[in-house]
Amino acid sequence: MNLNATAVVTGAARGIGLEIAKKLIDTGWTVAALDMLEDDLGRSASELGSMYKPYTVNITDTQQLAVVAASIGKELPVVKGIVNNAGITRDALMMRMGEDQWNMVIDVNLTGAWKVTQAFMRSLIRAREGSIVSISSVVGLTGSAGQTNYAASKAGLIGMSKSLNRELAARGITVNVVAPGFIETEMTQKLSEEVRGDYLSRIPAARLGLPVEIAEAVAFLMSPSAKYITGVVLPVDGGLTT
Amino acid sequence: MSLENRIAEIIVSRLNVKPEEVTNSASLKDDLGADSLDMVDLMMDLEDTFNLKISDEDGNKLQTVGSVVEFLKEKGIEA
Numbered sequence: 001m002n003l004n005a006t007a008v009v010t011g012a013a014r015g016i017g018l019e020i021a022k023k024l025i026d027t028g029w030t031v032a033a034l035d036m037l038e039d040d041l042g043r044s045a046s047e048l049g050s051m052y053k054p055y056t057v058n059i060t061d062t063q064q065l066a067v068v069a070a071s072i073g074k075e076l077p078v079v080k081g082i083v084n085n086a087g088i089t090r091d092a093l094m095m096r097m098g099e100d101q102w103n104m105v106i107d108v109n110l111t112g113a114w115k116v117t118q119a120f121m122r123s124l125i126r127a128r129e130g131s132i133v134s135i136s137s138v139v140g141l142t143g144s145a146g147q148t149n150y151a152a153s154k155a156g157l158i159g160m161s162k163s164l165n166r167e168l169a170a171r172g173i174t175v176n177v178v179a180p181g182f183i184e185t186e187m188t189q190k191l192s193e194e195v196r197g198d199y200l201s202r203i204p205a206a207r208l209g210l211p212v213e214i215a216e217a218v219a220f221l222m223s224p225s226a227k228y229i230t231g232v233v234l235p236v237d238g239g240l241t242t
Numbered sequence: 243m244s245l246e247n248r249i250a251e252i253i254v255s256r257l258n259v260k261p262e263e264v265t266n267s268a269s270l271k272d273d274l275g276a277d278s279l280d281m282v283d284l285m286m287d288l289e290d291t292f293n294l295k296i297s298d299e300d301g302n303k304l305q306t307v308g309s310v311v312e313f314l315k316e317k318g319i320e321a
């Protein structure tokens with residue numbers, strides 16, 4: 001099945017974003033993969049084939065984004081999906097956190113998502129259908145020591161999405177948030193055994209999640225089955241926040 | 243194509259209305275059913291088509307089809 005519609009996925013060169021791209025391609029989407037990592041984009045493109053369209057761009061750069069948005073408008077099927085997945089961490093206890101660490105995380109995780117959404121939303125409004133999904137984190141709901149910047153950015157995505165939902169829902173556009181718990185990625189593989197053990201003891205499902213389990217949730221929220229689900233925050237966390 | 247016709251064409255396609263409804267005195271909101279998001283979308287379309295900037299203040303004054311035509315003429319746009 002080919003939907004003849006494009007989903008813009010940020011941070012889609014690797015990790016959870018790449019998994020989301022795969023799942024969306026499986027369900028018929030053309031994926032515009034936006035990332036800074038040119039090499040990873042290239043590798044993923046040769047792995048995923050012609051429905052995966054790589055675009056090298058820093059999502060904090062409004063100018064670059066405008067250029068990419070214009071190319072996508074010309075080259076790909078009409079954009080009906082936006083997935084804000086690109087994200088970074090710069091952890092430090094607040095007492096020790098530099099303003100640059102704060103700004104960088106807010107710039108990418110929150111302002112970047114705002115910019116990308118703004119750059120592509122007109123196309124959804126025109127089509128009078130579409131879905132926007134932002135990848136937050138359980139940390140945006142519960143907080144986390146050493147992550148005031150990251151948690152603020154992830155909670156910010158929730159406020160942004162709930163407000164945008166009120167602007168767009170009557171247009172047949174859904175705006176939702178997926179909040180992953182601890183997922184098996186390079187990010188979590190770097191954790192010490194001790195921290196890992198501590199996490200595991202707090203997860204009712206007694207295991208970390210898989211990137212594909214986040215991708216499944218995103219693909220569902222972007223499917224026709226979820227047309228009436230909008231403005232929600234869906235934790236995919238093995239019961240961690242419940 | 244005349245300026246009037248070009249504007250009418252944009253309004254017809256954006257607001258999903260019939261060409262005969264787009265009269266000079268028709269109110270974009272009350273007669274043609276534009277909500278606030280349609281209005282923003284329409285202003286952005288006019289900006290792109292006629293290559294100009296419409297401030298929010300000016301945009302708010304554009305209540306009827308005729309006022310859009312007048313506004314663009316004032317800006318020196320002929321067709």
Ligand SMILES: NC(=O)c1ccc[n+]([C@@H]2O[C@H](COP(=O)([O-])OP(=O)(O)OC[C@H]3O[C@@H](n4cnc5c(N)ncnc54)[C@H](O)[C@@H]3O)[C@@H](O)[C@H]2O)c1
Binds near residue numbers: 059088185188
């Ligand atoms: N891994 C987890 O356990 C976990 C848990 C909760 C939430 N998340 C969130 O899921 C998302 C994906 O995480 P991941 O684990 O796959 O991380 P990752 O670091 O593997 O992938 C993030 C991708 O985003 C890209 N990116 C970063 N800044 C960018 C920018 N300015 N412009 C363009 N691309 C940029 C990176 O190049 C990278 O490819 C992130 O938003 C993260 O906060 C992850």
